[in-house]
Amino acid sequence: MTSAVLAIDQGTSATKALVVAEDGTVLAEVDRPLCVRTPEPGAVEVDPGELLASVLDAGRAAVAAAGVGAGVVGLANQGETVLAWDPATGEALSQCVVWQDRRAVEVCESLRDVAARLGEISGLPLDPYFSAPKMRWLRERVGAGGVVTTTDTWLLHRLTGEFVTDVATASRSMVLDLESGTWSDEAWELFGLTERRPRLAGNDEVVGTTSAFGTEAPVAGVIVDQQAALWAQRCRERGEAKCTYGTGAFLLVNTGDRPQRSDAGLTPSVAWQIAGQRRWCLDGQVYTVGKAVSWLRDVGLLGPAGELDELASTVSDTAGVVFVPSLAGLAAPHWQPGATGGFLGLNLAATRAHLARAVCVGIAAQIVDLVDAAAADLGGTAPRLRLDGGLTRSRTLVQLQADLLQAPVEVAAAPHATALGVADLALRGATGRALPDPRPSTVVEPSRPPAWAAEQLGRWRSALAATRQFSGEGRAFPGRADS
Incomplete structure (x- = not known):
């Protein structure tokens, strides 16, 4: 044994x-x-x-x-x-x-x-x-x-x-x-x-x-x-999706037993091959999420790990500040490797707490764009999102994610889903046995009205367009979603 x-x-x-x-x-x-x-x-x-x-x-x-x-x-x-x-x-x-x-x-x-x-x-x-x-x-x-x-x-x-x-x-x-x-x-x-x-x-x-x-x-x-x-995360059937918040954030949605090409800028790949049977998924990426937070610490805008949530929870808005977390380029659905990020709407009323909250909003907003792309590829049905990764410890970020999606999100009981997935696959390969089902997830419901979410997303998308234009990348690689 x-x-x-x-x-x-x-x-x-x-x-x-x-x-x-x-x-x-x-x-x-x-x-x-x-x-x-x-x-x-x-x-x-x-x-x-x-x-x-x-x-x-x-x-x-x-x-x-x-x-x-x-x-x-x-x-x-x-x-x-x-x-x-x-x-x-x-x-x-x-x-x-x-x-x-x-x-x-x-x-x-x-x-x-x-x-x-x-x-x-x-x-x-x-x-x-x-x-x-x-x-x-x-x-x-x-x-x-x-x-x-x-x-x-x-x-x-x-x-x-x-x-x-x-x-x-x-x-x-x-x-x-x-x-x-x-x-x-x-x-x-x-x-x-x-x-x-x-x-x-x-x-x-x-x-x-x-x-x-x-x-x-x-x-x-x-x-x-x-x-x-x-x-x-037990996303074993077509349409089931998860998002992992680590150095970057990655949304994957199971597309079943046939590969599906994306019309919305996501990337198809093999989800897994188990017992000789292959399944595929669509993938959307935000390159700098946890890395954006650590960068804020490196430049002195944040203190020790955990201060992001501590600060962001002390204010109820961003004082008009918008953050675009494309500090290492844009992946899906834009595919603009030269894109840069930024804070927009800075003003004298903005404090470190407002900047911290803006970071949470910016990360969550970019995930909404990926969910919208997945919904387009799935025929208009948005997948219910299951969340994992270290940043899910931030209650502010998770709540903002549900608020901007205007849908419940399921947060894994343990943040280290990747390692637990490896453990289960390794055990299956060596013994034919499997780990038991994980503990139930925590479900976080939206707490803000749709009009609030629409206003926040509209401002964030305007900021995204501004930073993309500022990056000065005039040419798109063939196959990019918006080329």
Whole structure:
């Protein structure tokens, strides 16, 4: 019998490790922060040595704290973060280029003529957010030798010796065929990539074994982080949706057993492949959510973690201030990588509390745009939203989300849905058993009238248009929703 599951959620700004018993009890939880560096505008990097150390340290500390062995290990990854490395030694040859990094915009510009074809194959718009543009950009800088892959392939190689990724992560690359769930030779060639390609695994598949956290244990439940949260939130049927508020915010809606191309600017990808059966989802992204909050702390507008909610709850409005959180470009549904964010409507009556509340409103408003896009793709029916992630601890943000949506939202009892999704998938892969259903969510109802929501969203959309114009990006990549 499996003693416990070690579930590792390797995220952008931290690595979280949970040890979960088969009855669903979380026996230990450990976080190891990561230093995310921005050496120049558009650049977002993490040191690979720190990344690997965070995985090993968090996992070992969680196992020690739990006092039980890890009978199976699962791993969630960032999805689109890449690095170059030597497959013979496992040594990194570059920094990790994080999914928020915009420097591959020049690669996208060079491929404008084939963007439509790449979209047909992968279902994705040509944007530096995805893996393949960053892989091409990095390959041009590191020269020949080694391989360039997403970080999960490197971490799994260091843990197990295997060369593998999962099909959900691969579907975020632009070089996977969306329909077949296999690598596309044509897409690899269009990107000019001749890399060795990792083996594609299912999300409940045992991909190897590791002794990095104690005795030898199988590794299963390998998946991109947002799809792990979709699974944990029990969004198993078409139309069910979740939003995770982490470094960024990501809305995913299950679209069933066939891929659905979006007419509203969302991105289709594989949700998961379990027991050989594949399901798909639509994805909408806000790149800087938790990162916007930490940036406010870095520049001195906020104090310690938790002050956002503390300040925002002391005022009932924003004193006319509007915040647009596009500090690392705009993803769905606009696809404007050069967009910038900003505070608009600043005035002498505005205090730090009003700015904090404006941040909450701005984040929630951008999620409403994603929900509206999902509703358009689903035939006009807005999905009921299930929320998870660290920022759901902010009661102000969650209430504003319900108020702006004018619909109830369900908040997960535990904020770490990604790790719990990994734990369940890993357990299924290793034993055929599943974790019990999670504790019931808290339902938050709207507290403001529709006229208030319409007025707030109208002002926010005007501010969004102003910041997009200020960014000065005149050209759109082909396939962008509003091109």
